[in-house]
Amino acid sequence: xxxxxxxxxxxxxxxxxxxLGLALLGCFLGTIMGALPGLGPSNGVAxxxxxxxxxxxxxxxxxxxxxxxxxxxxxxxxxxxxxLNIPGDEPAMMTCLDGYPMARKGLxxxxxxxxxxxxxxxxxxxTWGLILLAPQLVxxxxxxxxxxxxxxxxxxxxxxxxxxxxxxxKSAFAAALGLGLATIGVDTQTGVPxxxxxxxxxxDGLDFLVAIVGxxxxxxxxxxxxxxxGGAEADGKKMEIGRLYPPMSMVKQCTPTxxxxxxxxxxxxxxPGAGASLGSFISYSMEKRLVDxxxxxxxxxxxxxxxxxxxxxxxxxxxxxxxxxxxVPGSGxxxxxxxxxxxxxxxxxxxxxxxxxxxVWGLIAALFIANFMLLAMNIPMVGIFTRVLMIPSxxxxxxxxxxxxxxxxxxxxxSFDLLVMIGFGVMGWLLRKFDVPLVPIILGTLLxxxxxxxxxxxxxxxxxxxxxxxxxxxxxxxxxxAIIGFILPLVVGRKVKASMHEKxxxxxxxxx
Amino acid sequence: MSDRIFGLFGVLLxxxxxxxxxxxxESFLSDAVGPKAFPIIIAVIxxxxxAVIALRPDPxxxxxxxxxxxxxxxxxxxxxxxxxxxxEAGFVIxxxxxxxxxxxxxxxxxxxxxxxxxxxxxxxxVIFHLVLGLSLARGPWGF
Numbered sequence: 226x227x228x229x230x231x232x233x234x235x236x237x238x239x240x241x242x243x244x245l246g247l248a249l250l251g252c253f254l255g256t257i258m259g260a261l262p263g264l265g266p267s268n269g270v271a272x273x274x275x276x277x278x279x280x281x282x283x284x285x286x287x288x289x290x291x292x293x294x295x296x297x298x299x300x301x302x303x304x305x306x307x308x309l310n311i312p313g314d315e316p317a318m319m320t321c322l323d324g325y326p327m328a329r330k331g332l333x334x335x336x337x338x339x340x341x342x343x344x345x346x347x348x349x350x351x352t353w354g355l356i357l358l359a360p361q362l363v364x365x366x367x368x369x370x371x372x373x374x375x376x377x378x379x380x381x382x383x384x385x386x387x388x389x390x391x392x393x394x395k396s397a398f399a400a401a402l403g404l405g406l407a408t409i410g411v412d413t414q415t416g417v418p419x420x421x422x423x424x425x426x427x428x429d430g431l432d433f434l435v436a437i438v439g440x441x442x443x444x445x446x447x448x449x450x451x452x453x454x455g456g457a458e459a460d461g462k463k464m465e466i467g468r469l470y471p472p473m474s475m476v477k478q479c480t481p482t483x484x485x486x487x488x489x490x491x492x493x494x495x496x497p498g499a500g501a502s503l504g505s506f507i508s509y510s511m512e513k514r515l516v517d518x519x520x521x522x523x524x525x526x527x528x529x530x531x532x533x534x535x536x537x538x539x540x541x542x543x544x545x546x547x548x549x550x551x552x553v554p555g556s557g558x559x560x561x562x563x564x565x566x567x568x569x570x571x572x573x574x575x576x577x578x579x580x581x582x583x584x585v586w587g588l589i590a591a592l593f594i595a596n597f598m599l600l601a602m603n604i605p606m607v608g609i610f611t612r613v614l615m616i617p618s619x620x621x622x623x624x625x626x627x628x629x630x631x632x633x634x635x636x637x638x639x640s641f642d643l644l645v646m647i648g649f650g651v652m653g654w655l656l657r658k659f660d661v662p663l664v665p666i667i668l669g670t671l672l673x674x675x676x677x678x679x680x681x682x683x684x685x686x687x688x689x690x691x692x693x694x695x696x697x698x699x700x701x702x703x704x705x706x707a708i709i710g711f712i713l714p715l716v717v718g719r720k721v722k723a724s725m726h727e728k729x730x731x732x733x734x735x736x737x
Numbered sequence: 738m739s740d741r742i743f744g745l746f747g748v749l750l751x752x753x754x755x756x757x758x759x760x761x762x763e764s765f766l767s768d769a770v771g772p773k774a775f776p777i778i779i780a781v782i783x784x785x786x787x788a789v790i791a792l793r794p795d796p797x798x799x800x801x802x803x804x805x806x807x808x809x810x811x812x813x814x815x816x817x818x819x820x821x822x823x824x825e826a827g828f829v830i831x832x833x834x835x836x837x838x839x840x841x842x843x844x845x846x847x848x849x850x851x852x853x854x855x856x857x858x859x860x861x862x863v864i865f866h867l868v869l870g871l872s873l874a875r876g877p878w879g880f
Contacts, residue, residue, distance in 0.1 A: 276865075276871075279871045280869055280870075280871065392790075392795055394786045394787075394789035394790045394793070395786070395790060395795075397782060397785075397786035398747060398783065398786040398787060398790060400782075401751075401779050401780075401782040401783035401786060402783065404779045405754055405776070405779045405780070405783060408775065408776050408779065412761075412772040414768055414772070415763075415767050415768070415771070415772050417761060417762050417763070417772055419758070419761050419772060419776065420754075420757060420758075420776075443816075446812075446839070447809050447812065449843060450805075450808055450809055450812050450839075450842060450843065451801045451805050451808070451809055452801075452805075453805070453808075453842075453843065453844055618843065619840055619843035619844045619845045619853075620840060620845070620853050622839060622840075622843055623835075623836040623837075623839040623840045623843070623853055623854070623857055624836070624857050624860075626816075626835075626836070626839055627832055627835065627836050627857050627858070627861060628861065630816075630819070630820075630823075630832075630835075631828075631832075631861055631865060631871070631873065634823065634873070634874065635865075635871050635872070635873070638872075638874075640820045640821060640823060640824060643816075643819075643820035643823070644817065644820050647813060647816045647817060647820065650813075650816075651809075651813060654809070658798045658799075658800070659739070659740065659743055659795075659798055660795060660798065677775040680770065680775060681768050681769070681770040681774075681775070684769050684770050685768045685769045685770065688769065689769035689770075
């Protein structure tokens, strides 16, 4: 009952004209960004963060805008998967497998609307899951002391590479690089400058927003320059949408699939190191095992479209659970959302639910509202978004670059930050060539300071005894999960990645 | 081979990071751990992971031909110039040049690139400055 009352308060916060407008704008922009190949949920949110700040939006409105973009991108990714056989973002990869064959059979409209419904079902149940699970997780998190928090951060870094990671050394490199970048600046506990080399601009530390926009958005521009891929994705291909509503029998046939994969996707999202890509992958594989008796999966089976879409949208909601309840994101985009919270001086974690209930419940209510808006946008108005695919990237990419510059300049007004951002852009491009994941770098710069503070607090409390880190059963459990999560990909990673990328290979460094 | 060089570079970075961590001045008011310990732990992880990358390299990444690398280098130079000249030339002029250059290099015809540059610049100015009230760099002409 208490939960429902809080949710009611949340709706009271979310239902203002400003917040509804922001949710609508976020859903619209998010769907576009998801649909355009090359711009995924993490880049999309990254580009828009500086804007939310420079517009002077408060915490709740900014979060509403950016999570609407996040949910929207999850919806949008399927559009180009189905119509062009090119995933709009990494989680939409599995939708290609049955979506494109359906479109070739002349069922493009049915595939789009069915996947829209599946996305809605997945996101809807995941939001309920978030409401029910997050407060329980908060209760556990309240038992955490500094040593447990340090173990939790270590767990987040060690599992972030994900089960599909093929080279754990590169994930560890990325995490250490991010944590190292976070130590630049004046030490918060003793006040001595570290790694500043006398440069005054560095005393405050590197602004993580600058790092995020550089690594995600600018590096994408460099990738496009490298391949000189300037044309539109939809060049010269005919896109017949046909009817916009799926027949009832098709929806009925897919209903059990959607419900099962929503649960599975949500769980995949909550677990550390999985994220939406894995959610859609295991949803598709499970449904294929369960219901594919005639061998129609991969040849345009509607259930093969519904399964990954429900799965990835549910995982997107699930990934918000650890981010809000523990302050430790489990995926790339939620790491970017964490940056928003930190920049607004809000520390996510158990105290968020007691200190800023308006932010949490306003956000959750906004997720429901955004989900209905997205359903409305994505079924009757899907035609608008298919036209977006006609914009050639030689026009789009300069706009992306310039909006990134404007956003960062708007925050600080300094050319120095722009230069740092360009540096991060080049670094991001290089690291992507080397297949080094970028998400641990971001997470390192975000969490580095609080990880170090927890370490030092834990040891200072225990009079300099380093073994205090492994003292409590809770901490030991966290360490055990962390170590298993780090070793498991060494055993199964190559296999999982190979079957995920069987269909087509995409640079996965900004994967979610 | 690329991974071996990358790993070696990582090891050097880790050593540099550790050495520079050792020179951090201790404050007289310090906690039990001090400001050096955490950076040194990070340097160790950085060093070990780089060594593993160097010893067990992945397959060679697909490097672009030299011409493409020059292309990226040129774009970086243009962006740096953009960052430096933004406060002097003002937002609209600087952005039109930078966006036009990028559009041209991504394969637009010259006229199209000029249109993209001016369109992007004026579009951002109208939406972000005139409508949303964001303060952009003001040049000698006030825009």
